[in-house]
Amino acid sequence: MLRPREIWDRLGPAPASSEPERENLTWLRRLVLVHVAARTFLTMPTDFDGSVASLLRAATIAVALAGLAGPAALVATRVLCGLLVVEIATTLPFTANHVFLEFLCVGILALLNERDAGEGALSVRALRWIVAVFFLTTGLQKVLYGFWFRGEFLAYFAATEDRFGAFFGPLIPDAELARLRSYNGPPLEPGRYRTGLGAGPYRVDAPLFVLVSNLTWICEIVGGLLLFHPRTRAVAAWGCIGFVVLIELAARELTFGVLISALFLLFVPGRPLRRFFPFAAAFYAYLVLHRLGFVPFFDYSPA
Amino acid sequence: MSLAKKTRLVGWLLAAITLWPLVHFGLARTVGISPWKLFGWAMYTTPRPRVLAYVLEGGTERQLPFDTLSPARQRELLAAYDAFSKLRIELGSWVEPDEFGQLALRAYPNVASIDIAVERWVLGRTSARIEKAGPRALYRYSR
Numbered sequence: 001m002l003r004p005r006e007i008w009d010r011l012g013p014a015p016a017s018s019e020p021e022r023e024n025l026t027w028l029r030r031l032v033l034v035h036v037a038a039r040t041f042l043t044m045p046t047d048f049d050g051s052v053a054s055l056l057r058a059a060t061i062a063v064a065l066a067g068l069a070g071p072a073a074l075v076a077t078r079v080l081c082g083l084l085v086v087e088i089a090t091t092l093p094f095t096a097n098h099v100f101l102e103f104l105c106v107g108i109l110a111l112l113n114e115r116d117a118g119e120g121a122l123s124v125r126a127l128r129w130i131v132a133v134f135f136l137t138t139g140l141q142k143v144l145y146g147f148w149f150r151g152e153f154l155a156y157f158a159a160t161e162d163r164f165g166a167f168f169g170p171l172i173p174d175a176e177l178a179r180l181r182s183y184n185g186p187p188l189e190p191g192r193y194r195t196g197l198g199a200g201p202y203r204v205d206a207p208l209f210v211l212v213s214n215l216t217w218i219c220e221i222v223g224g225l226l227l228f229h230p231r232t233r234a235v236a237a238w239g240c241i242g243f244v245v246l247i248e249l250a251a252r253e254l255t256f257g258v259l260i261s262a263l264f265l266l267f268v269p270g271r272p273l274r275r276f277f278p279f280a281a282a283f284y285a286y287l288v289l290h291r292l293g294f295v296p297f298f299d300y301s302p303a
Numbered sequence: 304m305s306l307a308k309k310t311r312l313v314g315w316l317l318a319a320i321t322l323w324p325l326v327h328f329g330l331a332r333t334v335g336i337s338p339w340k341l342f343g344w345a346m347y348t349t350p351r352p353r354v355l356a357y358v359l360e361g362g363t364e365r366q367l368p369f370d371t372l373s374p375a376r377q378r379e380l381l382a383a384y385d386a387f388s389k390l391r392i393e394l395g396s397w398v399e400p401d402e403f404g405q406l407a408l409r410a411y412p413n414v415a416s417i418d419i420a421v422e423r424w425v426l427g428r429t430s431a432r433i434e435k436a437g438p439r440a441l442y443r444y445s446r
Binding site for chain 2: 092093094095096097100104107108112116118119126129130133137138140141144145146147148150152153155156157160195196197198199200201202203
């Protein structure tokens with residue numbers, strides 16, 4: 001059994017041999033800046049009303065985009081870190097968890113400059129730790145809350161959220177799905193339904209569906225653990241990315257999907273983020289154009 | 304800041320974010336904070352809870368009528384109810400319905416006191432049905 005110090009030491013390169021990883025960090029920094037700008041734009045109200053909140057959002061977008069000019073990247077990241085602190089402080093307790101994950105990444109990149117070998121190596125380890133613990137913990141929390149062993153959570157969501165019903169519905173017998181949906185009350189918003197006291201039971205007699213439910217938390221826990229080991233981390237990273245793609249086919253939290261995929265690429269040897277960045281930037285640009293009404297796209301969650 | 308100091312700072316940060324989800328789980332079970340927020344990485348573990356609050360005549364089970372209030376009072380009470388229930392969903396029993404209770408007391412001048420009865424609806428672990436999470440919490444507001 002490895003001690004925490006050994007796990008930490010194996011999590012990243014020595015400073016002297018960290019050049020590829022540090023180049024990855026430079027591209028990750030750019031991607032995180034684009035992500036924050038896009039996420040802020042995609043989730044802001046359509047009217048700019050001059051309020052403090054709208055000025056804060058405008059400043060966040062401007063600073064993030066200014067950071068894409070090479071020399072300004074570190075300064076912009078530091079300013080952005082401050083702006084995210086304000087955003088989180090002013091939106092608590094309603095802040096989306098994804099924003100906090102962004103903040104952790106921005107915080108590490110603000111504190112540590114990858115141009116310095118020692119700081120770059122530390123940054124790689126810290127970000128890998130955050131991602132692995134995040135993924136592992138999401139699986140552990142599913143075990144602790146206990147609604148994934150018999151598919152209760154997925155059954156509830158398949159019934160009450162159309163995006164989940166479209167994805168998981170084929171795994172549930174028609175009669176069972178109709179029963180689950182019969183518990184729905186009036187819609188909260190298009191595609192989401194309220195349920196009343198006594199609604200249920202949210203269990204289905206569908207072995208494949210229950211298997212998928214259990215495979216979800218198993219993959220998160222196993223994937224998270226495998227990310228820590230040098231021999232398995234690259235394969236685990238690709239597996240985690242594939243897993244996230246599958247999840248986002250249901251959840252449709254696309255910007256989060258891009259960010260977490262980029263973070264998983266930190267575990268892959270070479271310079272994968274240099275290749276990933278143009279695709280990610282183009283995808284964000286497309287979402288922005290969609291928000292502006294210039295291009296079509298399906299419904300998704302911009303958070 | 305030296306690399307050594309930054310390393311220590313990062314170490315503390317990572318320890319905190321590693322341990323916090325366990326604390327978060329404990330708070331969700333005891334205080335009733337929402338699994339979906341506050342960075343416990345517990346989103347998609349359980350359906351979002353619902354919080355409902357009822358205005359009762361103090362010391363009784365008689366629910367005070369809403370329809371008899373003026374439209375302005377109704378809007379005021381609904382806004383306060385909405386704000387309270389949203390906060391209560393996220394922060395659990397740390398949030399009390401004080402503003403809502405005081406507004407309700409003013410809305411019903413003919414009663415000596417009112418009780419705000421708060422219920423939290425969750426997906427039951429054993430029943431897999433939507434059920435009340437424990438007994439109602441009662442908050443009394445008197446003149």
